[in-house]
Amino acid sequence: MKVGASIHDLPVELLVYILKYMVGMPDNPRVGGPAFFQACFLTRICKKWRDIVINTPALWSTFNGSLTTRAISRALERSKNAPLQLFLCYPVRFNPELQYAISKLYAQTNRIDILELCIDEQVWPSSLTQDLCKEALLLERICMHRFIPTLRPVVVPSSLFGGVRPPKLRHLSLRFCQVLWDSPWLRDLQVLEIELGAAQQRVGFPQLLDVLRAMESLEVLTLSGCLPVEVPSKILDNAVTLSRLRKLTLLSAEADTCAAFLHLVDCAPSLLRIRAEASPSKLQPFLEACTQRLRSNRVNTLKIDGTYRQGANIQLQGFYATDVERPRPVFDIHVTMGIREPPLLIVSLGTDVLPITDVHTLHLYTNAVSLDESCMSSLSKNLPNLRTLDISHDADLHAWIAFVLADVPFAKLGKVQQPALWMPDPEVVLDLQKTIEQEVVFVERSLDAGPPRDYDHRWAMDW
Template sequence: MDRLLSFLRSSPSLEQVDSRSIQIEREVARMQDEIRLLAEYKNTRLIGVSKVPSEVLLLVFELLVLNPAPPPKRGIWRPYTDILSATQTCHSWRQIALDSPRIWSFIYGSVPLPLVTLFLERAKSAPLCFWAPYDRLRGANVATVFEHLEHLKEITLDVPFQPEWLQYITSTPAPQLEILSVRNKQFDSESSTSFTGSAGLFPSLRHLSLDGYIWKMDASCLRALHSLKLRFLRIPGLQSDLPEAVAFFASLDNLPLLSSLTLDSALSPPTATPSRSVSLPRLTKLVIRDRDLAIPGMAAHIDMPRIEEMDLSSSGPTDSETAAPILSAIYSNLLTPGEFSSELQLDIGVSSFAQITLRKKEDLETELAVVTLLPQAFRPSHLYFSSDVEEFSDDPWFISQRNILRKLVDVTEVSVESLPDLLLILRDTPPQPGPMSLPCMKKVVVGQTLEDEEPVAMFKALLEARKAVNAAIECCVLDTAHLSHWSLDGLKSLIPCLEELGTRDVNT
């Protein structure tokens, strides 16, 4: 400052002032360069976060793109806020991000078009993922992204999908596409609801989910398919256009990699009995829901040696004469005695075929008919029972359940929600007339006991009655929190193994 004041006191000329100004500007620029160099050295050499390996940074950057915060209830959701901020932290971070096309390959359909264009440019030839969650999608983004269909690896649009978009997808080769999940809300004509495509269109497709589309494609060309999910609303005038069940399953025959199949009101009833079984060698999960029981009944005609999970349900009206043969065929064809898990479901309408569940119902004729038709080797050994009763009586509704319980002569273990459920079963013990319910029952699991001593006293009396006819309960698992010491000691004398839920044997 003193040098400058001394310079000004010397009455410099205009040329001298301009020359001195240029000299000072050059000095300022030089100092600014030095400051930037010092800051870069500090950020890249001295601060701990700057020592993070580039491979770790890339993983962090990908997480910032893949796991955006849920959209707020109010305001605008900006899924790229975190990644854009991170790449502006320092020159090194920015360069690492720019050198990784994968970071920019995740495209959200709700962001402004300039951002979509920017990400597409930076992604270069990396496989693209196009998402539109939370019912937010800009039409201009779809058109822009679909210009790069040959690079798309995933399309997941949980938004109403326009017919022209689907038409473009199903008429343009997408050699890298592995995941396609779209939803339709336009049901004005068959053309706006049909999904069709030619062979070789999706050679890499692994997961396909169509909500609101009528299947018109030959599934046999989707050799790489791992999972298929079809759902269609019951739209008057369009149900007849759904694929016929037998023909649809025939097109799936021997898909080598299909492991999951979900069909929700997506087929029309079979017009004939399949001439042969369909082979799905890798299928582990099967879900079929429909009003017509014959459609879930198609499971009886599928050869699926690796099946682990099955949910077959019919929400429409049915009767035992129609349902029992269908369900018995499913069980008999799918299960083998050596591999049977001893758990079965006979709850028509909401069944998952995972266990026997007998609840209070107006009509249990179908369940009884199925149990009667099942070969002895397939009858379960584990029963889940719930009666929804609070008082003990001989109401007629229990007669249907009792008839089923008497058929289940191989059941050895019973799980009930509460003690009254178990008492209803045990009350059918001689000297009651007729056969005894569950004569081979050895273990019971009671989810909830009562504080009232009267049901516990009745429980002990019935245990003694079972013991007297050589049908004693050998193991009981129950909640002992509401039992008095007197009740607990009495049960210990009647049951060799008494366990408390979640704890060790109380007899030890």
Template sequence: MKLKATMHDLPVEVLVYILKYMVGVPYNPRVGGSTFYQASLLARVCKKWRNIVMNTPVLWSTFNGNITTRAIRCALERAKNAPLQLFLCFPIRFNPELQSAILKLYAQTNRIDILELHIDEPVWPPSLTQTLSKEAPLLERICMHRFIPTLRPVIVPSTLFGGVRPPKLRHLSLRFCQILWDSPWLRDLQVLEIELGAAQERVDVPQLLDVLRAMESLEILTLSGCLPVDVPSHVAEDAVTFNRLRKLTLLSADADACAAFLHLVDCTPSSLRIRAEASPFKLQPLLEACARRLRSNCVDTLKIDGKHRQEVNIQLQGSYTTEIESLHPVFDIHVTMGIRASPSLFVSLGADLLPVADVHTLHIYTNTVSMDESCMPSLSKNLPNLRTLDISHDADDSWIAFVLADVPFEKLEKVQLPALWMPDLEGILDLQKAIGREMVFVERGLDAGPPRDYDHRWAMDW
């Protein structure tokens, strides 16, 4: 006897959970458009769904996208006393009625637990300060962004949310919006993301230590354009301990500042990303500091990407294994040099200092003209267990022969090449004869290489 089960046979509790995901509560990036209209559509499926949707306040408590005055009024009525999640822009231009309705929505401060606010003005809107002047006891996540880069960030008033009893935040994200470094918001955070403008006054090292010591439960930390400019010659080793930190991102900083930060903070993140300006003599201290945080891990995939230009742009990307993380941890070290320097210097330093002895896959995404002969012996020495070599372009037979014969990788089994540079059968036989062993040559697919896990919205220009 076959049993048939339909969607209507699901328990109400399970169906509510599915409906929450479909609507995007608290926030599902795959859901497009306003959650109000998503919920309204679900309420039209059938009588049972309508009854569930209309009597589940949390399905109506998220406000985002293009939403009308009537939708705000209906959603607030249906949300009843459920905590509110607001993903909105300020101001709403050319529609005074809608702007007034959203200000009334902001006035529900005591019910807000997530506030993501996009400010489209050069200064903080005074009317918004008045609206958000009440305490916010439920508020755990604040994101305040300006998507137009400015030299000076928008100043967030200290009187926000009553100015007396600050919200107990867990997640704070600021993009071209500034709060004071001694703000009570910077306490007991789990996620902190800050991107400031170039003209912003940087935090100094003592201030930075005070801020970090108040957030020893941090799990995700992103600092862009706000690391100290004046770095002392000697910094306290492991002055702050982050046992829970799993993702560390340092962007738009000097190599010295990044290195000092990695010495100050005792952590072993599963994702380490750094974008720094450097000159050749600053590279070794930076890579030594990176290796200090990766020393207990084993790198198994290494990518080298660089362009030989006046403004050199070089990147090392790797994947490594840990005993704790089930996902594949990664590291990125992206350096923009201010002087003309060969990427081979960077590659050699990186291979000598980073824990890459167990690398089994090497991806070279740079012009071979920029990979001069001096860097290949270093790679061969430091990558004794290499089994797959992936070459992006400009790889003619003579260069491949040099790599495989003159600088042999003893355990290499496979070479991936673009179809344009794939040697013919006679060329492959000649190469195999030159290196004295068989070698598999594979046409390189468009998806070759390690996954580019650039999920951070501020790192898309990498």
């Protein structure tokens, strides 16, 4: 393209690619809202754009947000035979005409590429099953969920597509919606994300392993509230191999069932998230099972976080370096123990067992851990390469003042970030450096220093 060329000099193919990106940008302040109205906005720029937009079916094939009957009819007409992406809530209340228009969308089952539904009923709506009555030849992604958590999930009927051959899915996300564990949907998936209610009868390990064996290409797995309750009497290590699994999330489970899962499923995910309840006797085997699956990762940043609620909740979060500015999480282990159990037990055992010898930065965010001598000794022993210590405003003030001013047990530590109110006097710093025979710089930390705050433990699906 020549210097000073206009956007109108772009090849039509490249312009269409840019327009598709603009229609799909929910954060663009100029074209916010449903994709239909974003496409309509683009038709007002100039006559050339109008002709291109109206005659590009892919720009009219996404249905999301609050759509009118006219918008649905116009978009269906302009989308011609392009694959459809449906992101809709069901049912539409108090508007029979709009409900009929959306049923026309569902009737295009043979064109649907992505189907994401928010079910606002306690049982599966029978009319929806009647509307989706054709073979879904293109459908690869289904997301069905309820925004309001329920004890009993909505059961998706096996006859959803009129009893014809089920679609060959690649991505299945269910939140408080359920399909039977022997459903043909649970075959050859690349992404499986399931969150069920607490009252739901959970699958046993033998059946769960059979389901996973049918998904050798699985790359992302999220199981929340649906891991088996009972641990098998005999655990066969690596009973199932998921060599492509890169993201594993296990939530709302017991530590021993998580440990059993990690022993049974042979995988080496680059991202491991677990939220579990544990007693002291179950903690060490649980952390050892986590370590077994983190064997291929070199952790360079460790974060210890937690707060007191009904129990002592401690999170150990690790990061590894990438070619981007922000580190990516390697593991995020959130353990809930009884209020009588000391949280420092989790920190001591975690740092003794987890593969963190390469850690060069430690972030301490919690006030739920008063680091006693044994806990600090464990940190010092297992973090031989620590260079930066970040103490947040949430940490235990008295524990850290006693630790920092009395001694620095890390041989390579060169920088301590801490709140301004905790900063020691310059004379104290000089005396400390003489005592330990190394230079340690104390830096006033800002409120937003350190890694991002905790992700939402209630639900970790990437929609």
